[in-house]
Amino acid sequence: MGEPLGILTTSVADLTDDLLVLIFRRLCHSSDRESFGLTCRRWLHIENTCRRSLQFDCSFSIPDLSLFHRSLSVKSFHLRRLLSRFKHLESLSLSGCTELPDSGLAHLSSCGSSLRSLYLECCLGITDNGIFSVAAGCPSLTVINLYRCSISDAGLEALANGCLGLRDVNLAYCSLITDHGLQALTERCRSLRAVKISYCRNISGTGFSGCSPTLAYVDAESCKIDPSGMVGIVSGGGLEYLNLSGVGWWLNSVAAIGMGHAEKLKILNLRLCRSIGDESVLAIAKGCPLLREWNLALCMEVKISGWESVGKFCNNLKILHVNRCRNLCDRGLRALSEGCRKLKILYIGRNSRVSSLGLELFKMRRGDVKLKEEEVVCIGPDWTDNKM
Secondary structure (H helix, E strand, C coil): CCCCCCCCCCCHHHCCHHHHHHHHHCCCCHHHHHHHCCCCHHHHHHHHHHCCEEECCCCCCCCCCECCCCCCCCCHHHHHHHHHHCCCCCEEECCCCCCCCHHHHCCHHHHCCCCCEEECCCCCCCEHHHHHHHHHHCCCCCEEECCCCECCHHHHHHHHHHCCCCCEEECCCCCCCCHHHHHHHHHHCCCCCEEECCCCCCCCCHHHCCCCCCCCEEECCCCCCCHHHHHHHCCCCCCCEEECCCHHHCCCCCHHHHCCCCCCCCEEECCCCCCCCHHHHHHHHHHCCCCCEEECCCCCCCCHHHHHHHHHHCCCCCEEECCCCCCCCHHHHHHHHHCCCCCCEEECCCCCCCCHHHHHHHHHHCCCCEEECCCCCCCCCCCCCCCC
8 A cells, every 4th residue: 555645754864954963962972973973974074063072092181082092193194184074173182192293283274263272281292383383273262281392482472472362271391481471471362361380490470460350370380480470470460379389499478469469369379388487478368368278388487476367367268288387386376276267177287386285275266177187289270171
């Protein structure tokens, strides 16, 4: 018998591209997404068009998006072919591709217009020439991780000129970068949210002078920050997180933090700043009323008046690190117990000048505070949404 009159037959082939796109985007498992394009050329085109993220399996920034075996050495032609296939990428992670040369990024100059996040962490072969390609072809870039890349001020300046919308920039261990390149970044990219310059020993901090008020996160661990640089770092007025761990070998005063430009500061790490004294602690305690976590571990020169300042003015402090502060004594601990009314956790460890009696008296006065011995640095917020 024939088919009943008035009944139309349809198949998957009759689905429009828009419907296929909706189907592809609703696939939950990566294996389903990767096998979608094996059906036919048309479905392959849909998959290529819809893919927004790409990561090589030697990369370690964004899990769950791997395409290759870890044993594969990523070459320029691999990247060129994939960028030609996936023309609408918004996130590309090449972190850990240690042998990738500058030529591997050359194709970005013609097909990187949609790219918003680029992760080049530990791409040791990437120099200024590769960054020139990024700057030329990725005007929409907002996040870039250049950890341990061999770029100089020339590359950073080109990046700042070509990617004005940059928000999160990781320059940790980029040893060739100086304040000149940093100044270009802060002057041109007025939407900067986070900058990481840890272990960039040629940066003093003056490159931050005049930075945008959007800058909320600065990680300058073990940099050679000087007093003028300290003023530059807080000059934008929007800083909420600041890591200066280890800069105390060169910086004698961080009092500039409390001079009126860091009123929004919430997390401050001064661990290992051995020369920071009571005057700086007083300035910060008075000038940073929103401070809720403060790491003063191994700050050897903070004495009784410093601890009294913390107790008196840090009314929003919830976490305080005082591990191995040799000048913290019973009197200083009492000052902390009588103030800091919102304190919840005190990392105290073993302090030789705090007696057992002094510690017990603190527990009696402040039963609401947890005492922890292990030394934990300030964690603070994620470096970026993708945990760069």
